[in-house]
Amino acid sequence: MNNSALTFTPPRSVYVHVPFCKHRCGYCDFTVVENRLDLETSFLQAIETELSWLETPRPVDTVFIGGGTPTEMSPAGLTKLFELLGDWFPREQGGSASESSEFSVEANPDGLTAEKVAILHDHGVNRLSLGAQSFNNEKLQSLDRQHSAKDVANALQLARETFPQVSLDLIFAAPGESLASWREDLEAAIQSGVDHVSTYGLTFEKGTSFWSQMNHGTMVVVDESLQRDMYLLTIDLLTTAGFEHYEISNFARPGSAGNNRCRHNEVYWTGGSWFAIGPGASRFVDGTRSTNHRSTTAYLNRVLKGESPVAESEPLDAEMIARERLVFGLRRIEGINIAEFNEHAGFDLESLAGPAIQEFCELGLLEPSDGNLRLTRKGLLVSDSLWPDLL
Amino acid sequence: MAKKIPQKNIRNFCIVAHIDHGKSTLADRMLEVTGTVQKREMKAQLLDDMELERSRGITIKARSVAMRYKLKGQEYELNLIDTPGHVDFHYEVSRALICCEGALLLADAFQGVEAQTVANGYAAMEHDLKIVPVINKVDLVNARVDQVKEELEQTLAVDPDEVMPVSAKTGVGVEDLLQSIVANIPPPEGDPEATLQAMVFDSLYDAYRGAIIYVRIMNGTVKKGQKIKLLRKGTTHEVVELGQFAPKREAREELCAGQVGYLICNIKSLDDVHIGDTVSVIGNDAAEPLEGYQEPKRMVYCGLYPSDGQDFEELRDALTKLAINDPSFEFEPETSDALGFGFRCGFLGLLHMEIVQQRLEQEADVDLVQTAPNVTYEIVDQNGNVNEIHKPQDVPDSGKISEFRQPIVRVNMVQPEEYIGSVMKLCGERRGIHVRTEYLSPTRMMLTYDIPLAEVIYDLHDKLKSATRGYGTMDYELRGYEQADLVRMDILVNGKKVDALAIICNRADADRRGRSVVKKLKNEIDRHMFEVAVQAAIGTRVIARETVKAMRKNVTAKCYGGDISRKRKLWQKQKEGKKRMKSIGRVDIPQKAFMAVLDTGDDKGK
Numbered sequence: 001m002n003n004s005a006l007t008f009t010p011p012r013s014v015y016v017h018v019p020f021c022k023h024r025c026g027y028c029d030f031t032v033v034e035n036r037l038d039l040e041t042s043f044l045q046a047i048e049t050e051l052s053w054l055e056t057p058r059p060v061d062t063v064f065i066g067g068g069t070p071t072e073m074s075p076a077g078l079t080k081l082f083e084l085l086g087d088w089f090p091r092e093q094g095g096s097a098s099e100s101s102e103f104s105v106e107a108n109p110d111g112l113t114a115e116k117v118a119i120l121h122d123h124g125v126n127r128l129s130l131g132a133q134s135f136n137n138e139k140l141q142s143l144d145r146q147h148s149a150k151d152v153a154n155a156l157q158l159a160r161e162t163f164p165q166v167s168l169d170l171i172f173a174a175p176g177e178s179l180a181s182w183r184e185d186l187e188a189a190i191q192s193g194v195d196h197v198s199t200y201g202l203t204f205e206k207g208t209s210f211w212s213q214m215n216h217g218t219m220v221v222v223d224e225s226l227q228r229d230m231y232l233l234t235i236d237l238l239t240t241a242g243f244e245h246y247e248i249s250n251f252a253r254p255g256s257a258g259n260n261r262c263r264h265n266e267v268y269w270t271g272g273s274w275f276a277i278g279p280g281a282s283r284f285v286d287g288t289r290s291t292n293h294r295s296t297t298a299y300l301n302r303v304l305k306g307e308s309p310v311a312e313s314e315p316l317d318a319e320m321i322a323r324e325r326l327v328f329g330l331r332r333i334e335g336i337n338i339a340e341f342n343e344h345a346g347f348d349l350e351s352l353a354g355p356a357i358q359e360f361c362e363l364g365l366l367e368p369s370d371g372n373l374r375l376t377r378k379g380l381l382v383s384d385s386l387w388p389d390l391l
Numbered sequence: 392m393a394k395k396i397p398q399k400n401i402r403n404f405c406i407v408a409h410i411d412h413g414k415s416t417l418a419d420r421m422l423e424v425t426g427t428v429q430k431r432e433m434k435a436q437l438l439d440d441m442e443l444e445r446s447r448g449i450t451i452k453a454r455s456v457a458m459r460y461k462l463k464g465q466e467y468e469l470n471l472i473d474t475p476g477h478v479d480f481h482y483e484v485s486r487a488l489i490c491c492e493g494a495l496l497l498a499d500a501f502q503g504v505e506a507q508t509v510a511n512g513y514a515a516m517e518h519d520l521k522i523v524p525v526i527n528k529v530d531l532v533n534a535r536v537d538q539v540k541e542e543l544e545q546t547l548a549v550d551p552d553e554v555m556p557v558s559a560k561t562g563v564g565v566e567d568l569l570q571s572i573v574a575n576i577p578p579p580e581g582d583p584e585a586t587l588q589a590m591v592f593d594s595l596y597d598a599y600r601g602a603i604i605y606v607r608i609m610n611g612t613v614k615k616g617q618k619i620k621l622l623r624k625g626t627t628h629e630v631v632e633l634g635q636f637a638p639k640r641e642a643r644e645e646l647c648a649g650q651v652g653y654l655i656c657n658i659k660s661l662d663d664v665h666i667g668d669t670v671s672v673i674g675n676d677a678a679e680p681l682e683g684y685q686e687p688k689r690m691v692y693c694g695l696y697p698s699d700g701q702d703f704e705e706l707r708d709a710l711t712k713l714a715i716n717d718p719s720f721e722f723e724p725e726t727s728d729a730l731g732f733g734f735r736c737g738f739l740g741l742l743h744m745e746i747v748q749q750r751l752e753q754e755a756d757v758d759l760v761q762t763a764p765n766v767t768y769e770i771v772d773q774n775g776n777v778n779e780i781h782k783p784q785d786v787p788d789s790g791k792i793s794e795f796r797q798p799i800v801r802v803n804m805v806q807p808e809e810y811i812g813s814v815m816k817l818c819g820e821r822r823g824i825h826v827r828t829e830y831l832s833p834t835r836m837m838l839t840y841d842i843p844l845a846e847v848i849y850d851l852h853d854k855l856k857s858a859t860r861g862y863g864t865m866d867y868e869l870r871g872y873e874q875a876d877l878v879r880m881d882i883l884v885n886g887k888k889v890d891a892l893a894i895i896c897n898r899a900d901a902d903r904r905g906r907s908v909v910k911k912l913k914n915e916i917d918r919h920m921f922e923v924a925v926q927a928a929i930g931t932r933v934i935a936r937e938t939v940k941a942m943r944k945n946v947t948a949k950c951y952g953g954d955i956s957r958k959r960k961l962w963q964k965q966k967e968g969k970k971r972m973k974s975i976g977r978v979d980i981p982q983k984a985f986m987a988v989l990d991t992g993d994d995k996g997k
Binding site: 283384389 | 919921944946947948949952955958959965969
């Protein structure tokens with residue numbers, strides 16, 4: 001089977017990247033511009049231009065506006081952005097995110113004013129992802145965050161009153177963090193009543209201030225075995241509280257309106273395709289992965305000159321698409337459905353990775369379950385060591 | 392066409408020196424002063440045309456160059472036969488010596504007499520060559536010419552009045568040196584009218600011309616178009632071209648007794664050309680064969696395996712190509728449970744091994760796994776048969792061994808007096824037996840030890856350098872085989888014996904070596920998803936054990952749209968990395984680990 005035989009269904013999702021931030025946190029290596037709202041007008045112009053290259057409006061089921069801090073934009077700027085997106089990415093309105101279309105926006109607790117929340121709500125945003133990271137002031141400081149525990153509480157209250165779905169981002173293994181302190185964060189998250197939690201161990205990315213502090217020995221990385229305990233505690237506490245652990249870092253509490261998973265992210269993990277707009281944004285369209293220039297100014301310059309903002313582009317062959325689908329599918333806790341995989345991935349699981357899967361099953365890292373293949377708990381903890389053999 | 396030079400105006404000589412004493416620079420300068428090479432064509436180390444020789448600043452292959460030199464109305468032909476200086480290439484040195492009547496004995500004005508100055512100086516004397524002593528780098532501010540003269544007198548009985556001071560760098564004294572060569576080195580003997588008798592002292596394979604044979608004409612004359620015979624195999628060939636190196640190949644009509652040059656005879660394979668063979672005429676009137684060279688003995692062996700099993704044939708081609716111009720290197724296929732299909736390769740010494748490996752990597756694009764080098768052992772079985780052992784895996788069970796022997800070398804080490812204590816301690820640790828101590832001058836001494844070669848090959852040279860702040864130099868020659876209390880130590884990874892990691896060591900050292908090797912391996916092996924046990928054992932007895940703990944947590948948290956291709960590439964890269972490792976059971980062992988067994992355990996307590 002080759003690429004030409006593959007048919008790609010048009011994307012039904014879009015990711016939009018908004019690079020503005022009041023402050024770049026010490027661990028952050030995303031496409032971000034610090035304190036440059038002066039670029040807002042050119043940014044909106046560039047977005048408008050990039051959108052116009054779609055030629056026709058593309059109806060979608062999920063929209064995700066991430067950053068940066070999208071809510072850092074001015075009320076007028078936000079309104080303009082939503083109008084543009086509404087024109088080019090029409091979606092079914094009304095109802096909950098699970099029922100009709102999902103419209104997520106990322107926000108930071110500080111600067112999330114009632115005015116902006118209202119703008120979001122008026123334009124159909126039905127899922128807010130709040131970058132709280134912690135409920136503990138000391139830890140927030142050690143993470144170089146600008147907001148306080150109080151800001152988190154206020155933002156949460158506002159968000160919960162307004163949006164049918166609210167998700168919390170939490171970081172564990174912050175410098176100096178103890179298991180007890182992490183337990184308090186988890187308990188606070190459960191108490192807060194949110195429907196969704198995404199949680200990540202702090203990572204040290206090249207080029208960040210944390211990276212150089214780590215290399216100079218001025219910042220100590222939490223030891224692997226404590227990190228492991230923190231992760232296991234996360235799984236245990238959240239699942240006991242009724243959350244479904246549905247992807248390595250993601251937990252959702254099913255409600256009356258559905259399972260509350262992030263539909264948009266599920267598109268990424270199940271081999272789906274999506275559009276992307278904005279600096280540093282990555283898309284997967286017609287079997288090709290491509291990424292816009294990661295420098296915001298370079299992105300703006302290119303688009304405003306009428307040039308393509310794409311900095312990297314990689315067409316994938318059918319086998320690589322199938323392998324990605326296998327690996328990223330297995331990162332979902334329910335794993336992959338073998339029959340469905342064989343039918344849709346264009347490759348038979350056995351021929352693609354039979355011996356490796358066999359070996360991992362023998363080692364107790366993978367297991368078959370009800371027609372699915374999934375990670376065991378043991379496998380989950382060391383899953384990055386499995387992927388090289390499956391790719 | 393160059394004018395024919397009478398035999399009495401020919402001088403054949405070589406330069407013998409310790410490495411880095413400026414041999415190649417002196418050769419460069421003589422080429423320039425004699426006008427053999429114009430100044431603008433000059434580049435450093437002109438005679439070293441292998442890229443590796445230039446980059447490492449050493450000479451590996453022998454070669455010759457003919458220079459014309461005018462003195463007092465007479466024209467002379469000076470043939471310089473350049474030779475490698477390193478101990479591993481001893482046999483190349485002796486090949487060159489046979490072709491010469493004289494030798495420039497070169498010593499650095501600051502470094503003075505070093506181990507290889509002595510060794511190569513003796514070799515030249517044993518061949519009855521006229522010695523022209525030269526002190527180089529006299530322009531150095533810290534030159535100590537008088538003391539070096541004394542050292543030369545003390546070690547090699549050189550007459551201090553005969554020593555020629557030069558600076559090969561600036562050219563000072565080079566003209567005088569050329570005159571001294573003419574005056575002191577005797578012209579070659581041999582009758583140009585006699586039956587052809589020429590010594591093959593090297594050969595090179597040229598892709599277009601086939602074998603290029605380097606010869607010194609002992610008797611007779613060889614002409615273009617003439618039929619010749621190589622006496623060893625009795626094969627006959629027609630000389631399609633002959634000539635001299637000046638320094639590029641220059642065709643001549645003939646080469647006469649006493650001259651040095653090359654022959655091209657449409658020989659398609661170097662297998663037909665033996666170094667040390669004699670060239671003569673066809674028919675029944677051929678000359679007597681000259682006394683040839685001793686086949687160089689390969690003292691160090693190691694396994695070379697392609698990282699990727701798919702590259703086996705490529706590796707074979709690369710080795711074959713290398714062996715064509717390096718007859719001292721040999722290889723044969725071998726199989727290892729751990730490493731798959733590869734080759735056991737024999738080298739003259741460690742430097743030779745390193746050079747071959749570098750050339751393989753440079754000239755052929757094959758990623759290699761090398762096993763730890765070992766020396767050639769001898770095992771006498773119960774029936775009194777002596778078997779050579781080239782790899783530890785071949786050592787039989789102890790019940791089948793009546794005697795286990797290892798090669799012993801005599802090592803000469805030259806260093807300033809104040810380091811004698813630390814060098815003696817080093818030799819003691821390496822099971823050396825003291826032979827003698829000599830003063831070269833009031834401040835420099837030469838120590839002589841008999842040491843098992845196995846203790847020498849890996850790092851004795853490095854250790855000597857660090858024990859003497861870089862001043863110590865060494866040279867060694869094989870003495871013979873001696874019985875020793877040796878055992879084979881096996882390494883097991885998760886209970887599985889890894890053949891390529893086995894070593895032979897002294898029984899008394901086994902515990903220390905074992906502990907040190909498993910510790911090193913523990914650090915080389917990445918953590919796996921399960922625990923990995925690394926053990927050292929003699930027979931069935933485990934003497935050391937380390938555990939590589941299982942990985943506790945290895946999971947990427949964040950993975951959204953933009954992360955997918957980045958993560959996938961990272962994991963693909965890790966997959967490539969894993970492919971280059973060798974799997975024993977389910978344990979991935981990095982290539983570097985196969986050298987870990989060389990750890991002698993000296994660093995204990997550090």
